[in-house]
Amino acid sequence: MYSLTNARLFDGTRMLPRTHSVTIDGNSIIAIDAAVGGETIDLGGMTLMPGMISCHFHADFLLFKLEKYFAGEQVGKEMPPGVLMAMGVRQCGVLLESGFTGYIGASASNNIDASLKIAIAEGVIPGPRIRACSRAVGTTADFNDSKKWWQVFTQPGLDIRADGPEEIRKVVREEIRCGAETIKIFPGGGHGIPSQLRNMSREEMEMVVRTAHERGAKVRAHIGHKDLILECIEMGLDIIDHGDGVDEECIDAMAKAGTYWVPSQVYSKVALELGWAHPGDDHLYQKVRRMLPIAQKAGVKILIGDDYGGVTRDFLPDDPLDHQIGNYGREFAFYGEIEGLDPSDILSWGTKNAGEALLGEDNGKVGVVETGAFADLIVVDGDPLADMSILAKPQEHLKAVIRDGMMVIDRMPSQEKRPSNFSRRRQAFFA
Numbered sequence: 001m002y003s004l005t006n007a008r009l010f011d012g013t014r015m016l017p018r019t020h021s022v023t024i025d026g027n028s029i030i031a032i033d034a035a036v037g038g039e040t041i042d043l044g045g046m047t048l049m050p051g052m053i054s055c056h057f058h059a060d061f062l063l064f065k066l067e068k069y070f071a072g073e074q075v076g077k078e079m080p081p082g083v084l085m086a087m088g089v090r091q092c093g094v095l096l097e098s099g100f101t102g103y104i105g106a107s108a109s110n111n112i113d114a115s116l117k118i119a120i121a122e123g124v125i126p127g128p129r130i131r132a133c134s135r136a137v138g139t140t141a142d143f144n145d146s147k148k149w150w151q152v153f154t155q156p157g158l159d160i161r162a163d164g165p166e167e168i169r170k171v172v173r174e175e176i177r178c179g180a181e182t183i184k185i186f187p188g189g190g191h192g193i194p195s196q197l198r199n200m201s202r203e204e205m206e207m208v209v210r211t212a213h214e215r216g217a218k219v220r221a222h223i224g225h226k227d228l229i230l231e232c233i234e235m236g237l238d239i240i241d242h243g244d245g246v247d248e249e250c251i252d253a254m255a256k257a258g259t260y261w262v263p264s265q266v267y268s269k270v271a272l273e274l275g276w277a278h279p280g281d282d283h284l285y286q287k288v289r290r291m292l293p294i295a296q297k298a299g300v301k302i303l304i305g306d307d308y309g310g311v312t313r314d315f316l317p318d319d320p321l322d323h324q325i326g327n328y329g330r331e332f333a334f335y336g337e338i339e340g341l342d343p344s345d346i347l348s349w350g351t352k353n354a355g356e357a358l359l360g361e362d363n364g365k366v367g368v369v370e371t372g373a374f375a376d377l378i379v380v381d382g383d384p385l386a387d388m389s390i391l392a393k394p395q396e397h398l399k400a401v402i403r404d405g406m407m408v409i410d411r412m413p414s415q416e417k418r419p420s421n422f423s424r425r426r427q428a429f430f431a
């Protein structure tokens, strides 16, 4: 047991007045502002907040060359499973070093999310809390299957295709058997994929949602077109990815159904800057920015996260979508530029909302600083609500990362002694 004292506290929703103490025992927060004994670490007025959580994360994207994707060539996702897993291990380190203690997978090849989760639970590597995603579930001749059929072009571990409700049901159950807690589907294009055609029938989509929910899994969908967004919300889909066509009608439906929305507009901005955008994309980008404050006000549960690894550093000198330390945290200041959004709301997208989406309803709480919640926390030198850009500068501002109660990164000014239950073995990874 130990307490972090004299801390400014962002609890996942707001910055509380004055300073506070938070007591951690095992992997949980057991008390706030209550003297329950144990050793103490004085934070000297630094900010204690939930570890951030990236909610659209591809652990195995790193060398994914989008310009080749558009040209129908090998894109860099066809690597051997072991290489892709190495990318996942690397990305877990980048997340922790960036102050991100969790991620929600948005498709992973070769069961990599589920495997990372086991490796972390077994203490093989330090890493974030993970909600594991399936492979990308699609259908024959959908846009992920539209390359020249007479050439060899496969991403064997990544994409899985099935046609008709019965085949789809089997695929969903097999993904769940292999550890998927979220099923990723591609009902239609948009957001970088030019096709706006329907790629899954209504019956197929309904089967995915029903089968996943029966087994406690969530469903997320890459989706841009308004009609398909409304259809997905109506059938109980959990997370809308991208949602470039979101308008007031969609917002109303999402708010009523409790659907999460990952706007992922960093990719859209990069695509516009690099000239990869399709006609109308600039209009959609501006429209999503107008919709975000309306969605926040309506109570839509918006999430942080984007398609990191989807471009390479060959294109932009300081590529915002590269998996580099600090990049994930840029999203807060990026959305903070939008008029009508409050910094505390945006920070809750990557903490409280994200924690709810990661764990679901009955598996405990994360992404908040509350008694009983899991102790996935970070210490930030500065006020992230006054200047959100500090969340993208972990080398300067991130002073500690606590994962499941254990300090996996510790850069705080030296104390006389550290609580004895911190794992020396894990600290050694980030010395």
Ligand SMILES: [Zn+2]
Binding pocket: 056, 058, 106, 306, 307
């Ligand atoms: Zn994605």
